[in-house]
Amino acid sequence: MSDLASGIPLPSPVQPFRYRRLGQQVFVGGVLPVDAVGTLIGADDIEAQTHAVFRNLQAALAAAGLQMADLVRLNTYYVYEGEEAQATVFWEKMTRVRLLYFPDPGPAATAVRVQGTGVRGALIQLEAEALAVPALQRQRIMPEKSWDWSIPVPLSQGWRAGSQVWVGGQVSADRAGKAINLGDLPGQTRNVLEHIRHVLLDAGAQFSDLTQLKVCYLHDGDDEAAEARLQEILGVVRTTCGEPLPPVTAFGVNLLYEGLLLEIDATAQVEVRHPQATAEGGNRNWTAGVQVQRAGSIIQVAGQSVAAQGFEQACSEVLQRLVALLRAVGAGPGALAHLHVLVAADDAPERAMALFTRALHMCCGEDLPPFTLVRVNGLPGGAPLQVDAIAVEARPA
Structure with missing residues (x-):
C-alpha cells in the first residue's frame, strides 16, 4: 500500500x-x-x-x-x-x-x-x-465509598506498587452501578473526583500526587456543546484538584450509561519529585497546565495536538512536539513505553493507522513503541489528532 x-x-x-x-x-x-x-x-x-x-x-x-x-x-x-x-x-x-x-x-x-x-x-x-x-508487593485499592459495576466483576478501582498508583475509570454512579446527578455536569464531575480522591487516599496519595488525568467527555455530535462541556469539566477539576493540572488527555465519546457526561481515570506517584514543563501557547490552547511531568523514571506527556493541515502533517508535527517535551525532562524517543493515538479525522481507518505508523517509524526507527489508535467522536479545539505518551527513562533527570 x-x-x-x-x-x-x-x-x-x-x-x-x-x-x-x-x-x-x-x-x-x-x-x-x-x-x-x-x-x-x-x-x-x-x-x-x-x-x-x-x-x-x-x-x-x-x-x-x-x-x-x-x-x-x-x-x-x-x-x-x-x-x-x-x-x-x-x-x-x-x-x-x-x-x-x-x-x-x-x-x-x-x-x-x-x-x-x-x-x-x-x-x-x-x-x-x-x-x-510479586503479588505481596502490590496493594489492591477498593475504597469503601465507591461506585460499582452493573454486573459482578473482579476488577479493581485502583492499584499501588512502590510509589506508583493506578486509578481505574471513575464515573458518577452509585453502588448499584446506576448513573447519578443526571443532567448536572458540575455535580457529576465532583462525584467522579470524589471517587478518585478516595482511591488516592486508600493508596496513601492525594491530588497533588497526580501525574496524569484522562478525561472522556460526552460528545453527541455537537462540537460547540462538547467543547463547552469539556471546559466546564476542567474548571471543576482545577477548583477541586488545584493548579497546575497534571498532564491531561481529553476526548469526546458516547458513554455507556445513559445520562453519564464524563469518565476520568488517573495515575499518581507518591513521595517522588515531579519535574515539569509547560509549552506556552502550544497544544492548541485547549488546556493550560503541565504538558510533561517526570516522577522518578516515569514520564507522562499530556495529549498533544497541532493545527496542521492534513492528517499526515499532523502525525509528523505532533510527534515532533512530543519528543521535544520528552527532551525537556531529560529523555528522548527511545524511552517511549506507550502512546495513545486519538483520531477525529475522516481518513479511512487503514490509512490513518498506516500514516501514523510511518510517522512513528521516522521518529523512533524500526523499534516502534506500543501504541493504541482509536477513532473518537471529537477532540478539543476540533483537532484531527491527539497523542499522549508514557515513557520510562532510567537515567537521572
Missing part, C-alpha cells in the same frame, strides 16, 4: 499487538482482534472478537514473561453502533467474555465506547500495563 500523495510505501499489515518491557514494567498496546497476518477475526461478532483480543493480550504478556494476574491497568475501547437502549446489553455481552480472562483480583480498568479503531470492522481493542512484581 502507498500514499498517493507521496508515493512512499505505507507499513502493513496490522499487528495483533505490540509490547515493550522496561525493567519490571510491561506495556502492551494496540491489541486487536486480528491474526498474525492482520486478518480480522469474528466480523460483526463482539463475543468472538473479545475472545480474540484477550488471547492476543495473553500472548503479549507471555512473550514478556508475565501473565494476566500481573496486570495493574487495562483499557478497553469498544465500538457499538446499535440502538442506544441496547448499549448496556452489548457491554454486558462483551464483559461476560472478558470475565473468562480477568484475573481475580483484576486490574484497574476503563472501558470506553469509541467510533472505531485503525482496523475496519474491529469492535474492540485493548491496551494494558503489567508489573513483574
Whole structure:
C-alpha cells in the first residue's frame, strides 16, 4: 500500500499487538482482534472478537514473561453502533467474555465506547500495563465509598506498587452501578473526583500526587456543546484538584450509561519529585497546565495536538512536539513505553493507522513503541489528532 500523495510505501499489515518491557514494567498496546497476518477475526461478532483480543493480550504478556494476574491497568475501547437502549446489553455481552480472562483480583480498568479503531470492522481493542512484581508487593485499592459495576466483576478501582498508583475509570454512579446527578455536569464531575480522591487516599496519595488525568467527555455530535462541556469539566477539576493540572488527555465519546457526561481515570506517584514543563501557547490552547511531568523514571506527556493541515502533517508535527517535551525532562524517543493515538479525522481507518505508523517509524526507527489508535467522536479545539505518551527513562533527570 502507498500514499498517493507521496508515493512512499505505507507499513502493513496490522499487528495483533505490540509490547515493550522496561525493567519490571510491561506495556502492551494496540491489541486487536486480528491474526498474525492482520486478518480480522469474528466480523460483526463482539463475543468472538473479545475472545480474540484477550488471547492476543495473553500472548503479549507471555512473550514478556508475565501473565494476566500481573496486570495493574487495562483499557478497553469498544465500538457499538446499535440502538442506544441496547448499549448496556452489548457491554454486558462483551464483559461476560472478558470475565473468562480477568484475573481475580483484576486490574484497574476503563472501558470506553469509541467510533472505531485503525482496523475496519474491529469492535474492540485493548491496551494494558503489567508489573513483574510479586503479588505481596502490590496493594489492591477498593475504597469503601465507591461506585460499582452493573454486573459482578473482579476488577479493581485502583492499584499501588512502590510509589506508583493506578486509578481505574471513575464515573458518577452509585453502588448499584446506576448513573447519578443526571443532567448536572458540575455535580457529576465532583462525584467522579470524589471517587478518585478516595482511591488516592486508600493508596496513601492525594491530588497533588497526580501525574496524569484522562478525561472522556460526552460528545453527541455537537462540537460547540462538547467543547463547552469539556471546559466546564476542567474548571471543576482545577477548583477541586488545584493548579497546575497534571498532564491531561481529553476526548469526546458516547458513554455507556445513559445520562453519564464524563469518565476520568488517573495515575499518581507518591513521595517522588515531579519535574515539569509547560509549552506556552502550544497544544492548541485547549488546556493550560503541565504538558510533561517526570516522577522518578516515569514520564507522562499530556495529549498533544497541532493545527496542521492534513492528517499526515499532523502525525509528523505532533510527534515532533512530543519528543521535544520528552527532551525537556531529560529523555528522548527511545524511552517511549506507550502512546495513545486519538483520531477525529475522516481518513479511512487503514490509512490513518498506516500514516501514523510511518510517522512513528521516522521518529523512533524500526523499534516502534506500543501504541493504541482509536477513532473518537471529537477532540478539543476540533483537532484531527491527539497523542499522549508514557515513557520510562532510567537515567537521572
